[in-house]
Amino acid sequence: MKFPYIQATVKIPIPSLGGGHTRPRPIIAARVVGPTGTQLIDGLLDTGSDDTVLEEWVAILIRSGPEPGNPSRYRLVGRVQPVRVKYTAVRLRITDGSQQLYEWPAVIGFTPTKCGIISCGIISLAMLDSFNSSILIFAATIAK
Numbered sequence: 001m002k003f004p005y006i007q008a009t010v011k012i013p014i015p016s017l018g019g020g021h022t023r024p025r026p027i028i029a030a031r032v033v034g035p036t037g038t039q040l041i042d043g044l045l046d047t048g049s050d051d052t053v054l055e056e057w058v059a060i061l062i063r064s065g066p067e068p069g070n071p072s073r074y075r076l077v078g079r080v081q082p083v084r085v086k087y088t089a090v091r092l093r094i095t096d097g098s099q100q101l102y103e104w105p106a107v108i109g110f111t112p113t114k115c116g117i118i119s120c121g122i123i124s125l126a127m128l129d130s131f132n133s134s135i136l137i138f139a140a141t142i143a144k
Contacts (some may be wrong), residue, residue, distance in 0.1 A: 001096045003028045003045060033091040033103070034062025052092075052108035053085055064088050074109065075144040085109035 005024035005140035013019040026045040031038050032054065039061045040055065053074060086109065093103040 001094070001100050001102075003096075003105075028094060031093040032058055032062055032108075032137075033093060034059070034064035037062040052106060053115075054108060054110055055115055056110045056112045059088065062090065064090055072109075074111070083109045083111045083113040 003026050006023045006027045007022040008027070009022055012019075013021060014023060017023065027042050029040055030043050031040050039058050041058060051074070071084055071086045074085040075082045087107050088110065089105060089107050091103055092106050092108075093101065095101045104135055
């Protein structure tokens, strides 16, 4: 699958990009599938991520509750203080919009913390057969 880079606008000039106000980011659409609902989200494709963390409103829309007794504290990129995260099993689906569709089970976290424009994104998703034993990863990022 190929995904285009999207030009994300920033408020201050970026010295490493010659003072420009846009940063290219591989943002892709992904569908989160729960027991009785689905939600389309935008996520940042990031091979340096560790876990999948989305805002809690997504869990409410897909009607997916956290596993009992599993809340934990998690440090998101750009956050000084850790945020509360509860994990649960869902299915994730991506497509190139024309020919390819991949869906796989994943355990992801949900946080009540607002994450910014990119909505925390999606992270660490092993797809084994679909991607020749490689890992597709999205990032929990904070848009400033």
